[in-house]
Amino acid sequence: MARPNHLWRRGLWPLRLTAVVLLGTALMIALAFDRVPAWAAANYSFGNNYPIPIPDPANYDQTAYTRGLWVSGSTVYQAFVDYNGSFKNVFLTRSSDGAGTWSTPVQISPYSANQFRPSFVATDCTTPRQHLSHVDYRTGQPQVYYSRSTDGGATFPHQVSLTDTDPGMSDLPRIDAHCDTVALAWWRGNSGVNEVWVAHSTDGGTTFTKSKVQTTNVTSGNVNVDVAVDGSGGTHVVWDDYSVSRGQRAVYYSQTTDGSTWSTPAMINSPFSGYSNAELAPVVDTDASNAVYVAWQAPAVSSLNHIYLSRSSDGGATWTTQTQVDDTANDKSDNVQCQYPSLRVQDFPADSGFSEGPSMFLAWHDNRIDPYRGGVYFAFSSQVDLFSMNFPVDDWNGYDRYYYPSIAVNDKGQAFVSYSRYGSPRTVKVVRGHPTEWERRGTVLTPRAGEFDECSVMDPHVIHRTSASGSYYWMYYTGVGSDTEGQIGLAYSEDGLAWTRYASGGGLIIPKGGVPPYNNNGVFRPVVIRNPNGWQLWATGAQSGSEWRGLYYTSTDGFSWTPHPTAVLAPTAGTWDAQGVSPCSVIRNGDLYMMWYAGNDGSNWHIGHATSSDGINWTKHGRVLAALPDTWEASVFDCTVRYAGGEYVMAYAAHGSPGKFGVARSTDGITWNRGSIPHAPWTEQDSPWWGPAGSVGFETRHVSNPYIFTEGEMQKMYYAGSNQTDPMAGGYLIGTANRGVTKAMWKADSYTAISPPGSTAEAYRMGGMPLKFEAASLTIEDILGPVIGPYDATRERIGRWNPITGTYLEYPNLGTPFAGMGMWFLFRDGLNHTFAGYRITGSTLAGIDGLGAIGIELAPGWNQVCNPYSHTLDLEGAIVTDTQTAWYYLLSGSNTFTQQALWGYEGTYIPLTGLDPGEGAWIKNLTSGTITLVFLDTAATFTRGVSSRASYAGMELPPAPPGAVDTPTTGSGGAAGGGGGGGGGGGGCFVGAAGD
Numbered sequence: 001m002a003r004p005n006h007l008w009r010r011g012l013w014p015l016r017l018t019a020v021v022l023l024g025t026a027l028m029i030a031l032a033f034d035r036v037p038a039w040a041a042a043n044y045s046f047g048n049n050y051p052i053p054i055p056d057p058a059n060y061d062q063t064a065y066t067r068g069l070w071v072s073g074s075t076v077y078q079a080f081v082d083y084n085g086s087f088k089n090v091f092l093t094r095s096s097d098g099a100g101t102w103s104t105p106v107q108i109s110p111y112s113a114n115q116f117r118p119s120f121v122a123t124d125c126t127t128p129r130q131h132l133s134h135v136d137y138r139t140g141q142p143q144v145y146y147s148r149s150t151d152g153g154a155t156f157p158h159q160v161s162l163t164d165t166d167p168g169m170s171d172l173p174r175i176d177a178h179c180d181t182v183a184l185a186w187w188r189g190n191s192g193v194n195e196v197w198v199a200h201s202t203d204g205g206t207t208f209t210k211s212k213v214q215t216t217n218v219t220s221g222n223v224n225v226d227v228a229v230d231g232s233g234g235t236h237v238v239w240d241d242y243s244v245s246r247g248q249r250a251v252y253y254s255q256t257t258d259g260s261t262w263s264t265p266a267m268i269n270s271p272f273s274g275y276s277n278a279e280l281a282p283v284v285d286t287d288a289s290n291a292v293y294v295a296w297q298a299p300a301v302s303s304l305n306h307i308y309l310s311r312s313s314d315g316g317a318t319w320t321t322q323t324q325v326d327d328t329a330n331d332k333s334d335n336v337q338c339q340y341p342s343l344r345v346q347d348f349p350a351d352s353g354f355s356e357g358p359s360m361f362l363a364w365h366d367n368r369i370d371p372y373r374g375g376v377y378f379a380f381s382s383q384v385d386l387f388s389m390n391f392p393v394d395d396w397n398g399y400d401r402y403y404y405p406s407i408a409v410n411d412k413g414q415a416f417v418s419y420s421r422y423g424s425p426r427t428v429k430v431v432r433g434h435p436t437e438w439e440r441r442g443t444v445l446t447p448r449a450g451e452f453d454e455c456s457v458m459d460p461h462v463i464h465r466t467s468a469s470g471s472y473y474w475m476y477y478t479g480v481g482s483d484t485e486g487q488i489g490l491a492y493s494e495d496g497l498a499w500t501r502y503a504s505g506g507g508l509i510i511p512k513g514g515v516p517p518y519n520n521n522g523v524f525r526p527v528v529i530r531n532p533n534g535w536q537l538w539a540t541g542a543q544s545g546s547e548w549r550g551l552y553y554t555s556t557d558g559f560s561w562t563p564h565p566t567a568v569l570a571p572t573a574g575t576w577d578a579q580g581v582s583p584c585s586v587i588r589n590g591d592l593y594m595m596w597y598a599g600n601d602g603s604n605w606h607i608g609h610a611t612s613s614d615g616i617n618w619t620k621h622g623r624v625l626a627a628l629p630d631t632w633e634a635s636v637f638d639c640t641v642r643y644a645g646g647e648y649v650m651a652y653a654a655h656g657s658p659g660k661f662g663v664a665r666s667t668d669g670i671t672w673n674r675g676s677i678p679h680a681p682w683t684e685q686d687s688p689w690w691g692p693a694g695s696v697g698f699e700t701r702h703v704s705n706p707y708i709f710t711e712g713e714m715q716k717m718y719y720a721g722s723n724q725t726d727p728m729a730g731g732y733l734i735g736t737a738n739r740g741v742t743k744a745m746w747k748a749d750s751y752t753a754i755s756p757p758g759s760t761a762e763a764y765r766m767g768g769m770p771l772k773f774e775a776a777s778l779t780i781e782d783i784l785g786p787v788i789g790p791y792d793a794t795r796e797r798i799g800r801w802n803p804i805t806g807t808y809l810e811y812p813n814l815g816t817p818f819a820g821m822g823m824w825f826l827f828r829d830g831l832n833h834t835f836a837g838y839r840i841t842g843s844t845l846a847g848i849d850g851l852g853a854i855g856i857e858l859a860p861g862w863n864q865v866c867n868p869y870s871h872t873l874d875l876e877g878a879i880v881t882d883t884q885t886a887w888y889y890l891l892s893g894s895n896t897f898t899q900q901a902l903w904g905y906e907g908t909y910i911p912l913t914g915l916d917p918g919e920g921a922w923i924k925n926l927t928s929g930t931i932t933l934v935f936l937d938t939a940a941t942f943t944r945g946v947s948s949r950a951s952y953a954g955m956e957l958p959p960a961p962p963g964a965v966d967t968p969t970t971g972s973g974g975a976a977g978g979g980g981g982g983g984g985g986g987g988g989c990f991v992g993a994a995g996d
Contacts (some may be wrong), residue, residue, distance in 0.1 A: 090116055287358035634656035
C-alpha cells in the first residue's frame with residue numbers, strides 16, 4: 001500500500017487528458033446537445049404500462065379516446081369512460097408522480113345516461129383551470145357538454161350543454177385552451193346535412209359563442225374534427241370532408257382570430273389511392289410561433305393507412321409536402337394498418353437536450369405485430385420532412401387489441417401515451433417514455449445458412465485486443481443452429497461494425513457436448529476476462545432433463561479453450577434459482593472474483609450474486625435484482641456489470657413484454673438501486689433506457705443481452721434483437737449502438753494538493769493531476785497559474801522529466817497534460833490548494849479482469865507517472881505490456897519490460913507498493929520501444945505472488961530532482977535505496993537560494 005506519510009492527498013487535479021482528447025470531449029458534448037438530429041438513429045424508450053383506477057372493481061369496462069390525456073411536469077390527467085353495467089359515464093383521474101399512482105376517479109356528470117368521447121385540457125396561466133368536453137345522451141340524442149374545474153379536477157361545478165337546443169345530433173367533440181381562450185369543435189348531423197361547429201370562449205369557459213365553420217359534403221360516415229388554440233388565442237380547426245373534385249375524402253383546415261370569422265377552408269393532404277370514403281381522423285396542434293401542424297391517416301392501398309403530417313407557418317395559406325410518419329412499407333406490402341393518430345407539439349429551449357424549437361410527437365394504433373389485433377406505436381422529430389423510427393409503446397401480449405391512443409409531452413421531453421386495451425373487460429393504460437442519447441448503428445452479425453449459427457446469433461461479449469497482427473475487436477457470441485441448441489463462436493473486426501468469423505472451425509470455438517457435463521444440449525452466453533495469467537471464460541450449459549448450470553474454461557490465447565471437468569455453478573434446491581442458473585457477468589476485483597448470474601424460480605428469472613477466490617468454487621450471496629411482477633421487469637435474466645470510479649453499474653435485460661434494458665447502480669455489488677437512463681433527471685425510476693424499434697430490421701419486438709464498454713470518450717453497446725413476439729422464440733441478430741460520454745455524465749470531484757514549505761532537495765514532492773476539466777484545451781499553466789501566479793524560480797520549482805532528451809522540462813513548458821503524468825513540485829512557502837474538476841475513470845474496453853483501466857505510454861528509459869484515480873492503487877495489480885504479444889504484472893519477477901519497481905521520493909528514493917491519488921513515481925522502461933503501464937480502476941488489494949522478483953539492491957535509481965547535485969546512481973541495498981537519486985540534476989540551484 002502507499003506510504004501513509006506521503007503528502008499528496010486526494011483532491012482534484014486533471015488526469016490523463018491531452019488537448020486533443022479534451023477538444024474531442026467538448027465536441028462530443030456539443031454534438032450530443034445541439035446537433036442536427038439523425039432522426040433515423042434517434043431513440044425513445046417506454047416503460048411500465050400503468051392501469052388507471054377503476055371506479056367500481058366489481059363492474060367495469062373502460063375506454064379512453066384521443067385527446068383525453070394531458071400532462072404538465074409530472075402531473076398527468078386522464079379522462080375516460082367507464083361502463084358500470086347500466087350506463088357509460090365520463091370520469092377524470094389525476095396523477096402527481098408521472099402516472100405511477102392515481103387519484104380516485106371523479107365522475108363528471110352524475111346523470112343516468114350514456115356519455116362518450118371525453119377530451120381534456122388544462123391551463124395554468126393566472127387562474128389554473130381544467131376543461132373537459134364529452135358527448136351526453138341525456139336528451140336521447142348525442143349532445144356536446146362542457147365542464148370546468150378550478151381545483152385540479154377534484155370537482156366540476158361548472159357544466160353546460162352547448163348543443164341541447166340545436167337540431168339533430170352533435171358528436172365527436174374535441175377541446176383545447178390557452179389561458180382564457182377555450183375552444184370546442186364538433187360534428188353536427190341533421191337530416192343528412194353534416195357540419196363542423198365551434199364554440200369559442202375568451203373568459204376561461206364561463207360564456208361561449210358558437211359558429212359554423214363548414215357544411216361538409218359527407219353523406220355517410222363520421223366527420224372527424226379536432227381543434228387547437230395557439231399562444232395568441234387563435235383557434236385552428238381541421239376535419240375530414242368528401243372532395244367532389246377528387247372523388248375521395250380530404251383533410252381541411254380553417255382558422256379564426258375572433259372566434260367567429262373563419263378563413264376559407266384549405267385542403268391539406270395529397271390525393272391517395274384506396275378506399276374513397278376513408279375517414280382520415282385529422283388532429284392538429286400549434287407551436288410557440290403559432291405554426292400549425294396537422295396529422296392524419298390515409299390509405300396507401302385498399303383500406304390500409306399510413307400516418308402523415310404537414311405544417312403551415314403562414315396561417316394555413318401554404319403547407320409542407322406531407323411526410324409519412326410511420327416507417328412501415330410505403331406500398332403496404334407488409335399489410336400493416338396505421339390509424340387513430342394523436343399529435344402534440346412541444347417547444348424546447350437550447351439547453352434541453354432536444355433541438356431548440358418545436359418537436360413533434362405522435363402515437364397511433366398499429367397492427368404490425370399482429371394483423372388481427374395490433375398495438376400502439378410512437379415517433380418524434382424536430383424536422384417536418386423526416387421522422388424517427390417507430391417505437392412500440394404498449395405491453396402487447398398477443399391477445400388484446402389497443403385503440404385510441406392519446407399523447408402528451410412535458411417540457412422535459414418525457415412523453416406519456418394512453419390507450420384503450422380491448423380485453424375482457426376493457427381497461428385504460430398510461431405509459432411514459434423518454435429519449436435516450438444512444439444511437440443505433442444497425443446489425444453487425446447475422447446467422448449463416450448451414451452453419452452452427454444459422455438460426456440465431458446472440459450473447460455478444462466484446463473486447464479489444466492489439467497484437468502483432470493488428471488491432472481488433474473480438475466478439476465471443478452464442479450461435480444457435482437448426483437444432484435450437486447453442487454453441488460459442490468468435491468473430492473479429494477492425495472497426496467494430498464489419499465482422500469476420502474466426503477462420504478455424506468456421507468461427508466455432510467451444511462446441512456443445514463432451515467435457516464438461518451439462519452441455520450436451522447447448523453451451524451459450526460466454527463471459528470472458530483476461531490478465532497476464534491468461535484468459536478465463538464462463539458459460540451456461542444446457543442438458544436435457546437437468547437445469548442450466550455454469551461452466552468454466554481457460555485459455556492462453558483466447559482461441560483454444562480447456563474446459564473445467566465439472567460445472568462450477570449449480571441451482572440450489574428450494575430457492576429462487578432452483579430451476580436453473582446462468583453466469584452473466586464476471587469481474588476480478590483484486591483477489592475476489594465477483595459473478596452476477598441469472599436464476600430461475602420456475603416462473604421468472606432474477607439476478608443473483610456469487611463470489612470466488614479462484615473462479616471455480618463459488619459462494620452464493622442470494623438474489624440481488626428481483627423481477628417485478630406486472631411491469632416491464634417481470635423477468636430479468638441477463639446483465640453486464642462494470643466497475644469503475646468506485647461504482648458498480650449493471651445494464652440488464654428485462655422481459656415483461658417486450659424485452660427492454662434497465663440500469664442499476666451499487667457501491668458493493670450486492671445492494672442495487674434501480675434507476676433510469678444515467679443522468680436524465682426527468683426520467684422516472686422505472687423507465688427503461690433502451691427498447692425495440694422499427695418495422696423492419698432485427699429488433700422490432702425484443703432486445704436482449706446488453707454488453708457495454710467504454711472506449712475513450714465513447715460508450716459502446718452490442719446487443720441482440722428479435723422480431724419474434726415470444727422472446728424465447730429465437731431469431732436473434734446482433735447489433736450495436738453508441739453514445740458520447742458528455743459532461744452531464746461526468747462525476748464532480750476535488751483534489752487537495754499539499755506540498756510542505758521547503759527550499760532543499762529533500763522538500764521536493766512528485767505528483768500529478770487525478771482530475772479532468774471541461775476546458776477544450778488545457779495546459780499546466782491553465783491549471784496552476786491561477787493558484788501560484790507568475791512563476792518565480794526563486795520561490796518554486798515545477799519540472800518534468802523528458803525521457804526522449806534525458807533532461808528536465810521547466811514550468812510552464814511541460815508539454816500537454818495527460819492522465820497519469822507525473823511531475824516534480826517544490827514551493828518555498830508550501831502549497832495547500834483544493835482543485836475542482838471531474839473524476840477520471842478507466843476504459844473497460846480491454847477486458848482486463850472486467851475492470852476499467854488507464855494505459856500510460858512509457859518511452860525507453862526513465863518516465864515520471866502518477867496515480868490518475870481518486871482512489872489508492874495497489875501496485876501488485878499494475879500491468880506492463882508491449883500491446884503486441886506479452887503482458888506482465890509490474891512487480892512480477894517475469895517482467896522484463898521495465899524495472900520491477902515503481903520509485904517514490906521522500907527526500908530519498910524508496911520502492912513503492914501502492915500509490916495514493918495524485919502521488920507521483922518513477923518507472924524505467926528497459927526496452928528500446930514503447931511500453932504501456934496499465935493501472936486498473938480499483939482500490940482493491942491484489943496478491944500476485946511476486947516472491948521471484950529481483951532484489952531492489954543494486955537497481956538503478958531514478959534521476960535526481962531538478963537542481964539537485966549528482967548522487968549515487970544505485971541503491972545501497974535493502975528495500976529502500978540509500979542514494980538521493982541518479983544523475984541528471986546538477987546546478988544546486990534550489991528555490992530561495994540567494995535569500996538563504
